[in-house]
Amino acid sequence: MARPPxxxxxxxxxxxxxxxxxxxxxxxxxxxxxxxxxxxxxxxYETYGTLNEARSNAILVTHAWTGNAHLAGRYxxxxxxxxxxxxxxxxxxxxxxxRYFVICSNVIGSCFGSxxxxxxxxxxxxxxxxxFPVITVRDMVSAQALLMDRLGIERxxxxxxxxxGGMQALEWATxxxxxxxxxxxxxxxxxxxxxxxxxxxxxxxxxxNDPNWKKGEYRKNPKDGLALARxxxxxxxxxxxxxxxxxxxxxxxxDGQFDFFxxxxxxxxxxxxxxNFVDRFDANSFLYLAKALDLYDVSSGCESMDEAFAPVxxxxxxxxxxxxxxxxxxxxEEMVASLERLDKQVEYxxxxxxxxxxxxxxxxxxxxPLVQAFLDKVRF
Amino acid sequence: MARPPxxxxxxxxxxxxxxxxxxxxxxxxxxxxxxxxxxxxxxxYETYGTLNEARSNAILVTHAWTGNAHLAGRYxxxxxxxxxxxxxxxxxxxxxxxRYFVICSNVIGSCFGSxxxxxxxxxxxxxxxxxFPVITVRDMVSAQALLMDRLGIERxxxxxxxxxGGMQALEWATxxxxxxxxxxxxxxxxxxxxxxxxxxxxxxxxxxNDPNWKKGEYRKNPKDGLALARxxxxxxxxxxxxxxxxxxxxxxxxDGQFDFFxxxxxxxxxxxxxxNFVDRFDANSFLYLAKALDLYDVSSGCESMDEAFAPVxxxxxxxxxxxxxxxxxxxxEEMVASLERLDKQVEYxxxxxxxxxxxxxxxxxxxxPLVQAFLDKVRF
Numbered sequence: 001m002a003r004p005p006x007x008x009x010x011x012x013x014x015x016x017x018x019x020x021x022x023x024x025x026x027x028x029x030x031x032x033x034x035x036x037x038x039x040x041x042x043x044x045y046e047t048y049g050t051l052n053e054a055r056s057n058a059i060l061v062t063h064a065w066t067g068n069a070h071l072a073g074r075y076x077x078x079x080x081x082x083x084x085x086x087x088x089x090x091x092x093x094x095x096x097x098x099r100y101f102v103i104c105s106n107v108i109g110s111c112f113g114s115x116x117x118x119x120x121x122x123x124x125x126x127x128x129x130x131x132f133p134v135i136t137v138r139d140m141v142s143a144q145a146l147l148m149d150r151l152g153i154e155r156x157x158x159x160x161x162x163x164x165g166g167m168q169a170l171e172w173a174t175x176x177x178x179x180x181x182x183x184x185x186x187x188x189x190x191x192x193x194x195x196x197x198x199x200x201x202x203x204x205x206x207x208x209n210d211p212n213w214k215k216g217e218y219r220k221n222p223k224d225g226l227a228l229a230r231x232x233x234x235x236x237x238x239x240x241x242x243x244x245x246x247x248x249x250x251x252x253x254x255d256g257q258f259d260f261f262x263x264x265x266x267x268x269x270x271x272x273x274x275x276n277f278v279d280r281f282d283a284n285s286f287l288y289l290a291k292a293l294d295l296y297d298v299s300s301g302c303e304s305m306d307e308a309f310a311p312v313x314x315x316x317x318x319x320x321x322x323x324x325x326x327x328x329x330x331x332x333e334e335m336v337a338s339l340e341r342l343d344k345q346v347e348y349x350x351x352x353x354x355x356x357x358x359x360x361x362x363x364x365x366x367x368x369p370l371v372q373a374f375l376d377k378v379r380f
Numbered sequence: 381m382a383r384p385p386x387x388x389x390x391x392x393x394x395x396x397x398x399x400x401x402x403x404x405x406x407x408x409x410x411x412x413x414x415x416x417x418x419x420x421x422x423x424x425y426e427t428y429g430t431l432n433e434a435r436s437n438a439i440l441v442t443h444a445w446t447g448n449a450h451l452a453g454r455y456x457x458x459x460x461x462x463x464x465x466x467x468x469x470x471x472x473x474x475x476x477x478x479r480y481f482v483i484c485s486n487v488i489g490s491c492f493g494s495x496x497x498x499x500x501x502x503x504x505x506x507x508x509x510x511x512f513p514v515i516t517v518r519d520m521v522s523a524q525a526l527l528m529d530r531l532g533i534e535r536x537x538x539x540x541x542x543x544x545g546g547m548q549a550l551e552w553a554t555x556x557x558x559x560x561x562x563x564x565x566x567x568x569x570x571x572x573x574x575x576x577x578x579x580x581x582x583x584x585x586x587x588x589n590d591p592n593w594k595k596g597e598y599r600k601n602p603k604d605g606l607a608l609a610r611x612x613x614x615x616x617x618x619x620x621x622x623x624x625x626x627x628x629x630x631x632x633x634x635d636g637q638f639d640f641f642x643x644x645x646x647x648x649x650x651x652x653x654x655x656n657f658v659d660r661f662d663a664n665s666f667l668y669l670a671k672a673l674d675l676y677d678v679s680s681g682c683e684s685m686d687e688a689f690a691p692v693x694x695x696x697x698x699x700x701x702x703x704x705x706x707x708x709x710x711x712x713e714e715m716v717a718s719l720e721r722l723d724k725q726v727e728y729x730x731x732x733x734x735x736x737x738x739x740x741x742x743x744x745x746x747x748x749p750l751v752q753a754f755l756d757k758v759r760f
Contacts, residue, residue, distance in 0.1 A: 034638035134638040194627045194646045195620035201647035202611050209604045211591060224589040231582050232612070235575065240708075243574035249677070257675065258414035258514040260667075264674065266574045267581035287640075294644065295637065297629070325705075328620075 015082050016048050016073035016090040016097055023113050026146050030108075033300075036133040040122060043147050044069045044113025045105035048089055049097035051153070058153045059095055060144065061085065061104045062161030062168035065233075065289050066281050068112035071104035087364050094368045100157065105147055107140040107168070109289055111282035114143070117216070118282050129284055130216035137164065137296045141171040145179065155179050158375060162186035162360035163327070164289070167296050170335075173314045174298060182315040182378040184371055186360040189327035190305060190335050191297040196326055199236050200290045203229035207283050216284050226283045227274030234270055239323035239356030298335070305338040315345040317374045319367050321359035322352045347374060395462050396428050396453035396470040396477055403493050406526050410488075413680075416513040420502060423527050424449045424493025425485035428469055429477035431533070438533045439475055440524065441465065441484045442541030442548035445613075445669050446661050448492035451484035467744050474748045480537065485527055487520040487548070489669055491662035494523070497596070498662050509664055510596035517544065517676045521551040525559065535559050538755060542566035542740035543707070544669070547676050550715075553694045554678060562695040562758040564751055566740040569707035570685060570715050571677040576706055579616050580670045583609035587663050596664050606663045607654030614650055619703035619736030678715070685718040695725040697754045699747050701739035702732045727754060 021044055029039030046069045051058060061071050063084070072089035074082050083104075088094040095102050106114040109132070117132040124131075148156065159169040159180050166188025172180045189196070207213050210225025247266035255262035263271070302308040318336055320329035329350050339346040351366050353359040360367075402425055409419030426449045431438060441451050443464070452469035454462050463484075468474040475482050486494040489512070497512040504511075528536065539549040539560050546568025552560045569576070587593050590605025627646035635642035643651070679688040698716055700709035709730050719726040731746050733739040740747075 036638070130640055134640055134642075191629060193620050194623035194629065194644075195615065195618075197629065197644050198615050198623060198646045198650055201644065201650060202608060202615065205608050205611060205651070206586060206589070209586070209589065209608055228582060228585050228589055231585060235578050235582065238575075240573050240575035243578060247574045249571060249574065249577065258416070260510055260514055260671070262514075264574075264577050264581065266578045270578055270581060271585070291640070 014090055014093070015086055018077070019046050019048065019070075019073035019075065019083070021046050021069060021075070021113065024147065024150060026150075028146065030139065030142055030146070032133055032139045033136045034134055038108070038115070038133055038135070038139075041108060041115040041143060041146075042113070042119070043105050043108070043115075043143060045103060045147060046071060046073075046083075048072055048102040049100050051101040051151070055153055056155070056157060057099065058101045058103060058148075058151070058156050059158045059160060060148070060156050060172075061089070061095070061102060062144075062159060062165035063104065063107065064161070064163040064165050065293065066277075066286070067165070068110065069104045069106040070112075071102070085361070088368065094364070094371055095160070103147075103151070105144055107164075107289070108143045109135045109140065109285060109292060111285040116282075117284035117288055132284070132288060134291055134295075135288060136292050136300075137167045138171050138175060138300070140292070141168050141175060144168070145176060148179070155181060157378065158182045158184060160184040160371070163188060163357065164293055167293075167298075170298050173312050173316060174308055177311045177313045180314045182317070182375070184317045184319070184374065185332075186319040186367070187321055187324055187327055187357055188318075189296075189331040190299065192294055192327065193331070196236070197294045199232060199326075200294050203232040204287055204290055206232065207287060213283060218283070221278050222283050223275065223278040226278050226281070226286060227271070229286060230277040230281075231270040231274040234273060236326045237356060237358045239325060239354060241323055241354040242356055245354065305335065306342060309335070309338050309342055309344065312339070312342075312344050315347075315374070315378055317347045317349075317371065319349050319351055319360065319370075321355070321357070321363070322350060323354050324357045324359060326357040394470055394473070395466055398457070399426050399428065399450075399453035399455065399463070401426050401449060401455070401493065404527065404530060406530075408526065410519065410522055410526070412513055412519045413516045414514055418488070418495070418513055418515070418519075421488060421495040421523060421526075422493070422499070423485050423488070423495075423523060425483060425527060426451060426453075426463075428452055428482040429480050431481040431531070435533055436535070436537060437479065438481045438483060438528075438531070438536050439538045439540060440528070440536050440552075441469070441475070441482060442524075442539060442545035443484065443487065444541070444543040444545050445673065446657075446666070447545070448490065449484045449486040450492075451482070465741070468748065474744070474751055475540070483527075483531070485524055487544075487669070488523045489515045489520070489665060489672060491665040496662070497664035497668055512664070512668060514671055514675075515668060516672050516680075517547045518551050518555060518680070520672070521548050521555060524548070525556060528559070535561060537758065538562045538564060540564040540751070543568060543737065544673055547673075547678075550678050553692050553696060554688055557691045557693045560694045562697070562755070564697045564699075564754065565712075566699040566747070567701055567704055567707055567737055568698075569676075569711040570679065572674055572707065573711070576616070577674045579612060579706075580674050583612040584667055584670055586612065587667060593663060598663070601658050602663050603655065603658040606658050606661070606666060607651070609663075609666060610657040610661075611650040611654040614653060616706045617736060617738045619705060619734060621703055621734040622736055625734065685715065686722060689715070689718050689722055689724065692719070692722075692724050695727075695754070695758055697727045697729075697751065699729050699731055699740065699750075701735070701737070701743070702730060703734050704737045704739060706737040
């Protein structure tokens with residue numbers, strides 16, 4: 001019998017196909033929310049589908065904390081896994097690439113091609129490390145706007161994202177209201193709560209504690225601290241229910257229950273995933289983006305949430321997930337209530353799901369038809 | 381004007397007064413649940429009030445993770461703070477020392493006078509450190525039973541405790557049913573869930589990551605790792621609601637919001653308390669007790685919870701707290717349902733409180749009258 005292909009044929013058929021990452025450089029300096037200046041900057045991005053003549057079919061997908069521009073498709077036939085949200089992008093999929101021009105760019109501050117703490121500061125010839133300025137979600141969106149200018153996109157048909165991606169969609173709708181016709185916001189929050197901040201705080205602390213972090217001046221990622229930080233984050237992305245379903249209280253078959261270093265299955269899983277993460281994400285980027293998450297407040301610079309939402313002209317669709325304890329549904333509902341008070345075009349769906357905050361990545365079947373119907377109603 | 385006294389007069393009047401910690405040594409070796417042997421062992425304890433002639437008025441209060449035997453009163457007039465649960469123990473208080481003989485002992489595995497990893501192993505003349513055997517809550521109770529034998533107490537009027545203290549009360553009721561007339565169990569669980577285990581797992585990991593931990597062979601507490609471990613634990617003891625009430629998203633007045641090392645108030649608080657904790661608790665003890673918590677299962681060795689509760693003869697009173705997300709109310713309710721199926725004498729109260737798991741220490745006014753009424757019904 002022939003060996004099965006690495007990628008199942010049916011999946012390959014549905015996928016966008018081969019994509020190329022592009023990196024574009026802006027000589028312009030970006031004035032950050034902090035007042036500091038960042039530049040020149042580079043932005044890594046990918047596009048799928050074709051921009052129509054009216055330039056009216058562009059959808060920007062905004063990624064979460066540790067995401068990147070590789071939204072869908074494969075860089076080569078050999079690449080085992082397609083982009084991170086391949087399930088919803090491609091011909092005939094939710095973000096139908098026969099119809100839309102889909103863009104995904106890596107946020108500034110990250111480590112996947114866009115300017116961040118691992119980049120070389122052109123003024124010094126050295127890596128920024130901690131000389132990189134603190135950035136905010138608003139700054140990420142300012143950088144994305146430069147990219148849209150360059151692509152000749154005056155107005156986006158839609159911005160869609162979950163978690164930190166949802167925060168970016170909110171910033172597009174509130175800060176650049178003329179440039180976006182609609183936004184889909186999943187598993188986001190108007191501002192993380194004290195508990196959410198405290199969980200990021202202990203994740204930061206784990207990195208600060210690692211002597212290999214060297215105040216950001218490491219050559220090799222400080223693996224123990226970063227793996228632990230990721231382990232803490234991982235807990236916040238899941239739910240007690242999903243962890244119980246997957247691991248319950250099972251003890252690792254390799255360990256004795258009464259061994260001092262014996263591990264529960266859930267413990268081993270967090271450990272294993274934490275150390276895997278070290279190979280693909282930079283510790284300083286992790287810290288800068290954690291900070292951006294904690295600082296996020298849709299009402300920043302305004303007296304109230306209503307004031308923040310007043311300029312919105314886009315149609316907005318919100319999704320919250322019942323088991324998301326990091327950004328729980330009432331936080332989304334607070335935004336929806338504000339938008340309803342302001343008579344904005346807003347739609348809200350509470351999805352019952354056991355997967356916690358990560359539901360937005362795992363439960364796409366539940367929201368796909370709803371987003372589909374929403375996009376069909378958007379008139380450019 | 382005269383300076384106010386260190387302890388307010390009204391508080392002093394209500395307090396038990398001066399107490400002395402006692403340490404007693406058992407040459408007997410304890411067979412642990414793991415099959416390993418521990419001994420000789422020492423147990424640190426305090427008593428309040430007088431044992432009556434019938435030896436029928438003894439109440440054992442069992443402490444939580446980082447607690448100790450210093451339940452109430454003061455070691456000297458100068459001691460600023462009374463024992464950890466002074467609010468409920470003393471003349472005229474819930475555990476009325478004019479009526480009851482109240483005992484509190486430090487659990488084995490801890491670092492406050494009872495045998496634990498910081499103790500000298502008499503066989504080697506060195507600190508146990510990681511040669512200390514993994515112990516369970518059941519083992520803690522076996523050691524307490526030795527103490528009761530020595531004090532001449534055949535049967536306890538009541539065992540009362542919260543969190544890990546509640547687990548000990550459960551073990552008394554299920555493993556030594558003839559030796560306890562009643563038990564009050566607050567903020568406990570029949571077994572921690574996968575999420576609760578995972579939060580302890582990352583706390584352990586924080587200590588393991590600290591190079592000063594040296595696989596348990598440190599001379600000085602590994603402060604960065606232990607402080608972080610405590611910080612993680614601290615989050616689980618509180619609730620989002622109580623953290624929001626206390627800190628919300630306030631940024632430390634000392635820091636700039638856009639400083640890389642700038643802290644939110646809640647972050648500073650966790651940091652400050654974490655480093656304070658290092659001065660009063662041993663890292664290895666923290667690890668051994670975290671393990672005991674995770675391993676806890678009231679049904680251990682039984683086919684079902686009903687089988688575990690079948691031998692119970694004591695009257696049981698349970699309290700759960702609405703905002704406790706570490707050991708959430710449904711976990712207590714599962715025990716209550718099992719006991720009701722078995723026609724045991726059981727009483728349950730769900731207390732509405734915003735203080736999270738720590739509610740049991742902070743909300744004593746809410747449960748005091750209910751425990752009072754319960755104890756009044758207990759016939760020895």
